[in-house]
Amino acid sequence: MRYILTIWALPLVIFWGWFGLSYYDMNFGYLMLSRQVHDIYFQLAGQIMNVEPASVPWFIAKACIFDTLILLAIWAFRRRREVAAWLRRQRERYSGQAPASDSPSA
Numbered sequence: 649m650r651y652i653l654t655i656w657a658l659p660l661v662i663f664w665g666w667f668g669l670s671y672y673d674m675n676f677g678y679l680m681l682s683r684q685v686h687d688i689y690f691q692l693a694g695q696i697m698n699v700e701p702a703s704v705p706w707f708i709a710k711a712c713i714f715d716t717l718i719l720l721a722i723w724a725f726r727r728r729r730e731v732a733a734w735l736r737r738q739r740e741r742y743s744g745q746a747p748a749s750d751s752p753s754a
Contacts, residue, residue, distance in 0.1 A: 649726060656719055660712055667705065 669675070670686035679685060687701075694701030724731055 649723060652722075653719065656715065663708070 666681065667686075669681045670683060673681075673683035673686075675681035675683075690701040690704045693704045697704065697707070699707070
């Protein structure tokens with residue numbers, strides 16, 4: 649699961665890092681980070697998808713959120729026993745009841 653999370657996170661960090669730097673034109677002398685390349689890229693992507701270029705980043709953001717939810721669901725399914733135990737502890741903690749293991753024996 650660690651490798652899957654790494655493979656998922658690395659492209660997101662690279663893309664959104666590039667997006668942020670190029671959106672604000674912080675190019676540090678590197679053409680790929682310029683606002684001009686940013687505009688050309690999203691205009692091309694908009695033409696390919698036949699949508700407004702300004703809406704392309706929102707499509708990408710929605711896809712990233714959807715992928716994140718899928719990965720969180722897979723993680724929660726793999727750790728369902730630990731998650732259920734944590735939820736039980738939280739429910740007992742906030743409901744004011746003492747945990748079953750802390751109650752005195754009869």
